[in-house]
Amino acid sequence: MVGSLVESDPPGVGSAIESALTFTDPAGGMERLLLAVQELSLAQELADVLRVVRTSAREILGCDGATIVLRDNDTCFYADENAIGRLWKGSRFPVDGCIGGWAMLHREAVVIPDVFQDDRIPHAVYRTTFVKSLVMVPIRRLEPVGAIGVYWAHERMPSAQEVSLLQGLADSTSVAMAHVQTISELEQRVRERTAELRSANDEIRRLSLTDELTGLHNLRGFNVEGQATLSAARDRGRDCLLAFLDVDGLKKVNDEQGHDAGDEVIADVARTLRSVLGPAAIVARTGGDEFCILVTEAEECSDVLKARLTESFRALDEAADRRHHLSVSVGVVRVAAGDCRTLQELVAQADELMYADKKAKLATQIEV
Incomplete structure (x- = not known):
């Protein structure tokens, strides 16, 4: 304590120490x-703001501790601190139950030379700390968003100029916090916009590879996915x-019963293929009544497989409950691992086998 130093030291020594403890160089503080x-x-992030404030507040005021309090609805959150001993970092108090909240609610600085002689101070909370004196200033006096507090381990009455310096730091802090919030909002918008564009591009790609009626791959999708799978x-x-x-006789269905009936046949074919082949197979509708399959x-x-x-x-x-006659012609090619033919060449061979199957069925129908 300053008082004990004055009593026990030789004449003049206590006064010199007390003067050193209570005097802040105005020019140095302003610098x-x-x-x-x-x-x-x-500062680009709130953490950068807190780091600057917690360090500079102590250096400007020559105090023993500094804390940054942020308002969170009806509570005060002690977000950061720099002090000779533990204060309240990470703690929350009611806005009307702590001195940081008082500075925010009243939108003005508060100077307390002796914390245990002031009814606005929750004395039980302070008894576990080194704090004897403090100054608390609001961060932004118009609708405060927080407060900056500085503390001394001895009784101290800071000058009006010192309080003004601390308030200047708080005003600059409010501008920095608004700047950081703007950056954060812009970055969030960029992230959201990027996600929207990525989703849109994924959807465009999906649509470009997908047959709208059946949900299967289209010809392009089969070429892309089929080649990669092969x-x-x-x-x-x-x-x-x-x-x-x-699909046999689809044109007849379209001509006699309409394209909606033909679409129903195509959808039945797609569902049947998926049910029979399972999710591992690459199944595509590559034309109006044509389908390709890679297993x-x-x-x-x-x-x-054909059977x-x-x-x-x-x-x-x-x-x-079938409304329309449904039959298909199928051509199947077995592709050995060492077969180097392209996907298109394999499709062409399977297409030839399909036509052979169709001709054989037609021949059987004529004979009958």
């Missing part, structure tokens, strides 16, 4: 404040099956 203002102007299967030494499927986990031979597909559509056609 440090100007430096703090420059540092605050460069290459991956070859790298793993896996054989594949590639099938080309054509990479194929343990069965081409004839078995399985044919049987599934026969069963569907025989269903009691």
Whole structure:
């Protein structure tokens, strides 16, 4: 305590110490404040603001501790501190129950030379700290958003000029906080806009690869996904099956019953293919009544896959609630892992086999 130093030291020594403890060089304080203002102007995040304030407040006032309080609705959040001992960093108090809140509510600085002689101070909270004197100033006097407090371990009556310097720091802090908030809002908008554009681009890409009626891949989607899947299967030494499927009599359905009926047939084909082949197969509607299929986990031979597909559509056609006759012609090619033909070449071969299947069925119908 300053008083005990004055009593025990030789004449003149206590006065010199007390003077050193209570005197702040105005020119030096102003110079440090100007430096703090420059540092605050460069702050990009709230953490940068807090760092500048907690350090410069102590250096400007020559105090033993400084804290930054932020208002959060009806509470005061002690966001940061720089002090010779632990204060209240991370704590929250009611806005009407702490001196930081008082400075905000009254929109003015408060000077307390002896914290234990002031009814505005929650004495029990301060008894565990070194604090004997303090100054608290609002951050922005018009609708304050926080406060800056400085503390001394001895009784201290700061000058009006010192309080003015601290208020100047608080005013600069309010500008820096607004600047940081603007940057944060702009960055958030950029992130949101970027996410929207990414989502839009993903949707555009999906639509460019997807058949609108069935939700399957379209021709472009089959070429992209099919080639990638085929290459991956070859790298793993896996054989594949590639099938080309054509819906029989779709033109007749369209001509006699309308395109809505034809679309219903196409949708039935797509659902059946997905049900029979599962999610691992690449299934695409590559034309009006044409479908391509690539199966990479194929343990069965081409004839078995063809028979399985044919049987599934026969069963569907025989269903009691079927409105339209449904049959398909199928061509299947087995692709060995070492087969170097392109996807388009394999599709062409499967297409030829499909036409052969269609001709064989037509020949059978003529004979009958």
